[in-house]
Amino acid sequence: MASAGAQQVETTVRAVLVDVLGLGEEQVAGFDENTELFGAIPELDSMAVAGLLTEIEERLGIWIEDDEFEAEMLETFGNLLIFTRSKALQ
Amino acid sequence: MPLAPRFGEYVTGGCHEFLMSFGPQNGPQLLVIPPLLEELNRTRKLLSDLMRTLAAHGIGTHLPDLPGTGESERVFEAVSWSDWEVAVHDIAKIASPDAVVSFRGGCLLDHAAGCEKTIRFAPTEGKRLIRDLIRSRAVTDTGFDSATQKAVFETGPTMLGGYPVSANFASAMRNAEPKDAPGVHTIRLTGDRGDAEIHIEGSPLWHRAEPSGSPEMVRRLADIIAEWL
Numbered sequence: 325m326a327s328a329g330a331q332q333v334e335t336t337v338r339a340v341l342v343d344v345l346g347l348g349e350e351q352v353a354g355f356d357e358n359t360e361l362f363g364a365i366p367e368l369d370s371m372a373v374a375g376l377l378t379e380i381e382e383r384l385g386i387w388i389e390d391d392e393f394e395a396e397m398l399e400t401f402g403n404l405l406i407f408t409r410s411k412a413l414q
Numbered sequence: 415m416p417l418a419p420r421f422g423e424y425v426t427g428g429c430h431e432f433l434m435s436f437g438p439q440n441g442p443q444l445l446v447i448p449p450l451l452e453e454l455n456r457t458r459k460l461l462s463d464l465m466r467t468l469a470a471h472g473i474g475t476h477l478p479d480l481p482g483t484g485e486s487e488r489v490f491e492a493v494s495w496s497d498w499e500v501a502v503h504d505i506a507k508i509a510s511p512d513a514v515v516s517f518r519g520g521c522l523l524d525h526a527a528g529c530e531k532t533i534r535f536a537p538t539e540g541k542r543l544i545r546d547l548i549r550s551r552a553v554t555d556t557g558f559d560s561a562t563q564k565a566v567f568e569t570g571p572t573m574l575g576g577y578p579v580s581a582n583f584a585s586a587m588r589n590a591e592p593k594d595a596p597g598v599h600t601i602r603l604t605g606d607r608g609d610a611e612i613h614i615e616g617s618p619l620w621h622r623a624e625p626s627g628s629p630e631m632v633r634r635l636a637d638i639i640a641e642w643l
Contacts, residue, residue: 336605339605342617343617343618343622344617344618344621344622344623345622345623346617346622346624346626367623367624369623370553370554371550371554371623372623373549373553374546374549374550374553375546375550375618375620375621375622375623376621377549378542378545378546378549378621379618379621381542382538382542382606382607382618383605383606383607384607385607390548390549390552390560390563391560393549
């Protein structure tokens with residue numbers, strides 16, 4: 325069972341995917357840790373990556389250094405959660 | 415047919431710049447300081463829809479082209495951050511607004527209008543704006559490596575979001591923060607961190623890859639601004 329903080333990060337990340345990529349709430353609610361993101365979801369192309377990361381940063385109050393960003397982070401919903409939780413809950 | 419804008423001029427730094435206005439000239443007048451650079455492209459519809467809606471509330475609005483942007487004849491790479499502050503000061507002198515409404519990066523410049531009342535929507539820090547521009551280029555341009563990114567602040571000019579940004583401009587923008595002032599009223603989106611008097615529902619259109627408007631956000635913002643005025 326995820327902690328309240330981890331749950332809060334997940335809720336925020338799901339909301340950002342809906343708001344920035346224009347995905348449906350039901351679609352995003354169905355994402356699990358194995359859901360592929362970059363390369364699998366047409367809305368998440370390279371043009372959308374920066375806006376997505378910046379919005380996640382602003383909502384979680386975190387700062388992602390450029391050398392911390394790796395393409396793997398956006399491969400799956402699970403990877404994105406692991407990274408954002410590690411930044412937000414440290 | 416939608417309400418047509420009027421185009422006026424203001425003079426700043428010895429150059430004529432343009433100003434787009436909507437609404438009555440005898441009601442309350444609002445100066446609009448828009449989001450900056452790429453974020454302005456993504457929110458253009460939000461702004462013009464909002465200005466038309468405020469016109470229907472009997473409020474006149476004025477949206478300037480900042481030097482080096484829009485229809486300006488100045489070269490962007492020769493424009494400094496302080497040129498923009500001076501421009502906002504100069505626009506306020508001719509538009510004599512009753513209040514200022516600033517958006518996103520525009521909130522970093524609104525103090526220069528010297529207006530007693532300011533409403534800010536989703537203010538952000540300059541360091542986040544410039545870094546977003548750098549990151550946007552880095553994810554699509556593999557040659558834009560860490561050394562080239564560092565040069566943005568040291569040598570320049572660097573093409574960011576379609577603008578040749580000088581090193582001085584990039585550095586000044588990175589250091590810019592919204593200035594505290596009496597009479598500032600802040601609106602943020604629900605879920606956005608940071609202090610605000612009012613939160614409203616809606617999406618951050620300025621971060622969307624596919625620009626779009628939002629009739630609900632426009633209606634809500636217009637109601638809040640009209641009531642606050």
